[in-house]
Amino acid sequence: MAFSIDASSAFLLPSQLRCLAQAVRDAGQHDESRWIEWKATLPLGTGQARVHLVKHILGLANRAPDVAARWAGGFGYVVVGVSPGEVRGVASIDHNDLEQDLKPFLGPDLMWNAEYIELDGKDVLIVVVDPPKRGDPIHYLHKALPHPKGNGVVHAEHVVFVRRNARTVKAEAGDWRMLQERFAATQNRLDVEIITLQQQIDGYLRSVYSEAIAARLEESCEELINPRYGASQGDAPLMNISADLAARTRGDYVTDVDNYLRNLEDFLERRLLEEFVQRKSSGLSLVLVNRGDRPFRDVRFTVTLQASGKLHYPGLVDDDLLNASAPLRPHPYGASAQHHALNVLRACRERVEKLYLPDASAPLPQPRYGTSVQHLARHALRALHERTDEFLGSTGGGQKLDPKIDSPREQFGGLEVRECGNGLTLEFDPVDLRPRETQKLPHVPLLVGAEIGEGEFCDELTVAWSAAGLSANGQQCGLFKLPVAIPDSL
Incomplete structure (x- = not known):
């Protein structure tokens, strides 16, 4: 069976590395390539594993950059614990122990990292070798590799390995020429890097915000369902809206509360999202x-x-959303028309004065002696509409804050x-x-x-x-x- 996996991009995440291991398990016996080497199993931490890993890591690091870039973004992979048709796994050892075991032989300039993934209930080791680049030094064996059985050395110090098709071999004349040309590119080599100084990044846990919103909604619901004001019998209507409120039933009031809570939930979700992003x-x-x-x-x-x-x-x-006010609470059930008119006036003043308009930022005029509450409330509403229309017109039609x-x-x-x-x-x-x-x-x-x-x-x-x-x-x-x-x- 062919080695069927899309190698047009790198395998970096645990889920992607697991897919790579699965592809090895389902591959044919002769599907190894320039960019991947696999082994059924190895006793990690031993001389046998050290010889195998060091040799193939060096070979993958000494590839030509343009050739390496054809597969997996230039990265190279050594997979241990899985081979075509079987998953034998490995007895995992600590990442630091593995690094300390291999680094003396690989040297400080070669960049690689090791990851364990689970496949068919067993641990599989995948060593990821960074892509070769123009200007890279020639990677060689920094220390002689002892024979696993203790009889002399397997490979002498300074030996250079390269990856040729599906094999890792010692460099020959043509390989040396390629490696020297690669290193010579350092004279005009781009030498930049992207780093970050932050130690971590905050995750967005929706359940935490949902709990906070639910608690706020429950608190608001309890406050609103129990009316704070009793019905007043002697107040005369001051505005047309007052007559509508006087005819409102408790069912109408509950509907108003439901609508308010829905608007409040939407506002809180957007507001908390913006505060998190800030x-x-x-x-x-x-x-x-x-x-x-x-x-x-x-x-x-x-x-x-x-x-x-x-x-x-x-x-x-969105600074507009951060400065926006929560939706207006519904008019309390049973409140007097005069009380409602005063609430409308107060809300209008607060909303208008929060709109930052350099040419229309003055507060509403104070009421004159003898001005009725009805007249002042209507004046406040008219001013609010005028300033809101002007504000929306200056922003090109007024986008919804969403x-x-x-x-x-x-x-x-x-x-x-x-x-x-x-x-x-x-x-x-x-x-x-x-x-x-x-x-x-x-x-x-x-x-x-x-x-x-x-x-x-x-x-x-x-x-x-x-x-x-x-x-x-x-x-x-x-x-x-x-x-x-x-x-x-x-």
């Missing part, structure tokens, strides 16, 4: 670094975000965001970098869905980046992971 710790703050001693012109950056939880880009914080959290494509401040499968792709405007310069990229508001299932939570955000410049050769790429903080309350 927190710097909920978004992604990236820093661009020029590691070299020469300037780079028109450097373009692309960042891909992936997580086991759903990712949303909500756009910029923040979108699932927009597939938005752009602001030098940043373009697109949905990409289950993740997001960020494209930044080109920048010029002086030698050793550090630049902060635009802050990216982000919603990382913390809940992925019953009792399961998203624990990390994977940030993969690539960079290319007009004044330098090649493309640089890398990745890092940010822990996702799970909130337990607001």
Whole structure:
């Protein structure tokens, strides 16, 4: 059976690595390639495992960049514990122990990491080797590899391995020429990096916010269902609306309360979402670094975000929504018309004075002696409508305050965001970098869905980046992971 998996992009998330292991299990015996090596099992932490892993990691790191880029974004993979037709697994050891066992032989410049995934109830080790780049040094054996049985050495110090088709072999003349040309590209090599200074990113736990909203709604419902005012018999109607209120039944009042609670729920959901996005710790703050001693012109950056939880880009914080007032409470059942007219007046004044309009920001005029409550209330309503119409007209028709959290494509401040499968792709405007310069990229508001299932939570955000410049050769790429903080309350 052919090795059937889409290798057009990298396998980085645990779910993607599991799919890779499944593809190995379902593959044919001769389906290994330049970018992947597998082994049925190995006793990790022993000399046998050390010889196998070191040899193949070095071979994958010494590939030609243009050839490596054809598969899995240039990454290379060593899979241990699964082979075509069987899953034997491995006895896992600590990541730090594995690193300490291999690093003396691989050297400090070779970038790789190891992940365990579970397949058919057994642990499988997958070593991920970073893509080779132009300007990379030649990776060699930094220390002689002892024979697993203790009889001398298997490979001497300074041996260079390369990946040729589905095999890892010692470098020959043609391989040395390719590796020297790759290293020579360092004279005009792009030497930049994207990093972050934040230690974690806040996850959005919808259940926490739902509980807070439910508590607020329950509190409001209890306050409203029990009327605070008794019916008044002697008050004469002051406005037409008062006659309508006088004829209102308790059923009408309950309907008004239901409508108010629905509006309040919608307002609270949008308001809490905006407050969450406003927190710097909920978004992604990236820093661009020029590691070299020469300037780079028109450097373009692309960042891909992936997580086991759903990712949303909500756009910029909506200051209008943050400053907006909650919906008006319904007129209490049984209240006097005069009391209601005063409430209308008070609400109108508050709403109008909160609209920041440089040419219409003066408070409403104070009532003159002898002015009826009815007249003043009508005046307040008229002023509110006029100022609201003017405000909406100045903003092009008045957009409804409804923040979108699932927009597939938005752009602001030098940043373009697109949905990409289950993740997001960020494209930044080109920048010029002086030698050793550090630049902060635009802050990216982000919603990382913390809940992925019953009792399961998203624990990390994977940030993969690539960079290319007009004044330098090649493309640089890398990745890092940010822990996702799970909130337990607001």
